[in-house]
Amino acid sequence: MKPNESKPSSGADPSENSGAFAGPDSTRYTKIQELVYELKVSDAMMRNIITTTPDTSMSELREILRANRISGTPVMEGGKMVGVISIEDFIMWLGSGKADCPIKEKMTTEVDTMYANEPLVHAIGKLDKTGYGRLPVIDRQSGKLIGIITKGDIIERLLHKLEIEYHEEEIHRYRASHIFEDIIGDKVALTFQSSVKGKDFSRAGEASSGLKKTLERLGIHPQIVRRAAIASYEAEINVVIYTDGGTITASVQPDKIRIDVNDTGPGISDVDKAMQPGYSTASEWVREMGFGAGMGLVNIKKCADKMELVSTVDKGTHLRIYIDINNTQEHSKAG
Amino acid sequence: MKIVKLSRIIEQLNLDIRNAQDQVHREVKRGYTSDLLSDVLANGEEGDVWITLQIHPNIVAIAGMKGLSGIVLINGRQPQEETIARAREENIPIMVSEMTAFEFSGRLYAMLSGTKNDEGI
Ligand SMILES: Nc1ncnc2c1ncn2[C@@H]1O[C@H](COP(=O)(O)OP(=O)(O)OP(=O)(O)O)[C@@H](O)[C@H]1O
Numbered sequence A: 001m002k003p004n005e006s007k008p009s010s011g012a013d014p015s016e017n018s019g020a021f022a023g024p025d026s027t028r029y030t031k032i033q034e035l036v037y038e039l040k041v042s043d044a045m046m047r048n049i050i051t052t053t054p055d056t057s058m059s060e061l062r063e064i065l066r067a068n069r070i071s072g073t074p075v076m077e078g079g080k081m082v083g084v085i086s087i088e089d090f091i092m093w094l095g096s097g098k099a100d101c102p103i104k105e106k107m108t109t110e111v112d113t114m115y116a117n118e119p120l121v122h123a124i125g126k127l128d129k130t131g132y133g134r135l136p137v138i139d140r141q142s143g144k145l146i147g148i149i150t151k152g153d154i155i156e157r158l159l160h161k162l163e164i165e166y167h168e169e170e171i172h173r174y175r176a177s178h179i180f181e182d183i184i185g186d187k188v189a190l191t192f193q194s195s196v197k198g199k200d201f202s203r204a205g206e207a208s209s210g211l212k213k214t215l216e217r218l219g220i221h222p223q224i225v226r227r228a229a230i231a232s233y234e235a236e237i238n239v240v241i242y243t244d245g246g247t248i249t250a251s252v253q254p255d256k257i258r259i260d261v262n263d264t265g266p267g268i269s270d271v272d273k274a275m276q277p278g279y280s281t282a283s284e285w286v287r288e289m290g291f292g293a294g295m296g297l298v299n300i301k302k303c304a305d306k307m308e309l310v311s312t313v314d315k316g317t318h319l320r321i322y323i324d325i326n327n328t329q330e331h332s333k334a335g
Numbered sequence B: 001m002k003i004v005k006l007s008r009i010i011e012q013l014n015l016d017i018r019n020a021q022d023q024v025h026r027e028v029k030r031g032y033t034s035d036l037l038s039d040v041l042a043n044g045e046e047g048d049v050w051i052t053l054q055i056h057p058n059i060v061a062i063a064g065m066k067g068l069s070g071i072v073l074i075n076g077r078q079p080q081e082e083t084i085a086r087a088r089e090e091n092i093p094i095m096v097s098e099m100t101a102f103e104f105s106g107r108l109y110a111m112l113s114g115t116k117n118d119e120g121i
C-alpha cells in the first residue's frame, strides 16, 4: 500500500464517510469496503476505449456516443490524450443553439486521471469529489491511456464480485452441510488429516487453521468451531515444540467432532503433572516466543467436552478430544 | 465500560496501523495485555485489542481464532514480514505503538472506562 493509504484520515472516522457505500448492514458493508480496497481500477475499467480527435465535429460526436452507448470519450491527438468530451458538453452545445464546431472547442482539457494500479476506492473518491462521470485510466509505467472508468463500471464490477463470492460460499456450505443427509449408514463420519512438522515454527498452527476453515464450511456453529480450533492449535503447538512431528486427524460426525493428535515421541512421563496449570518444560527460547505458560493442556480440556491423553515415554503421545456439535452454550470457564 | 471504534483508538493513542486499514470500524470494549499465547487463548475475549510484544506470525493465528479486533505491538516493536503477510490474509489489523505496555494499557483503559478524559488525552 502507498503511504497515503496507510492511515485512516485524521479527524472523522473513515467508516462513517465513505459516501455511497455506507450502510447499516455491517457484514455486507465490510465486504464492499474490503473489495474497494482490494480491487484495482484496472479490474473495473473498460478496456476497449472509443476515442475521438480534436477535429471530430460535435454532430459526429452525437452519433459516436449513441452508436456505442457511452457518455463520453477521451480526445486523442498523435497518440496522446488532449482532453475529454462528454454528453454534458454535448448537451450544453446543443442548448446554446450554436453552429457545429470541432470537439476541441468544447472539450475539457484539464483532465483528472487515475492510474490503473490504484485501488478502486480512489476512483470512487475522485468521481465523487470532481463530479465527473468518467475518468481516463493511465498505465503508470508507460504513461499511456489504457482504459476509462465510470461509476457504472465500478458498481457492475462490485456486484459481479459479490455475487461470485456469495456463490462460492453458498456452494461450500451447501456441499458441506448436506453431506451427511446424502449418506446412508449407521455410522457416518467425515475424516481429514494433516501432518505437523516438528520444530518448524514458521508453519506452526497451519493444520489447525485448515481445520477451522473446513469446519466453518461445514456450517458448524462458530462457537463450536472456535473451541475445536483452539484445542487443535494448542495440541499442534505442543507437537511442534516437544516432538519431531505428528498428525492431526479430525473426524466430523453428525453430532460431534473428534480430534486425534498423535506424535511419535518423546512422550510425557507424568501426565497428571503436565495437566496442571503452569507446568511447563519449555526451553528458554521457546518461552521468549510466548509459549510455555503451561496452559495449553488446560485450555484443551476447557474447550473439549471430553479429553483423553495417553502418553508413553520414548514412544509418543496420543491426545483425543471430543466436542459436541450441538452444545453451543458458552463453555464452562473452569478447568 | 464503553464501546469505542478502533479508528478512534488509533487516532487518540497514536497507533501506526500496518494492514487491514479497512477494518478500523471494528468495535472494541476491552483490551488484553499479555505476552503468553496460551493465556490469550484462555482469557482473551472476542473483540479485544491484544497488547503484546510478540511479533511472530503465530500472534495472527491467535487473534483469528479468538476473534480479536486487532493487535497492538508495544515499545515500537516491528512485526515480522511474515506476520504482516498473514495478518493481511486474515484481515487482522496490526498496529504499532511507541508506548510501553503499561502506558498503552493505562491509556486504553481510561478511554474505554470513560471515567475521565475520554475525549482528549
Ligand atoms: N506432545 C507432547 N509431547 C511431549 N511432551 C508434551 C507434549 N505435550 C505437552 N507436553 C509436556 O506437557 C507440558 C505442558 O504442556 P502444555 O501445553 O500444557 O503447556 P506448555 O506447552 O508448556 O505451555 P503453553 O501451552 O501454555 O504454551 C509441556 O511443557 C511438555 O513438557
Ligand SMILES: [Mg+2]
Pocket: A234, A237, A238, A292, A295, A296, A297
Ligand atoms: Mg503447550
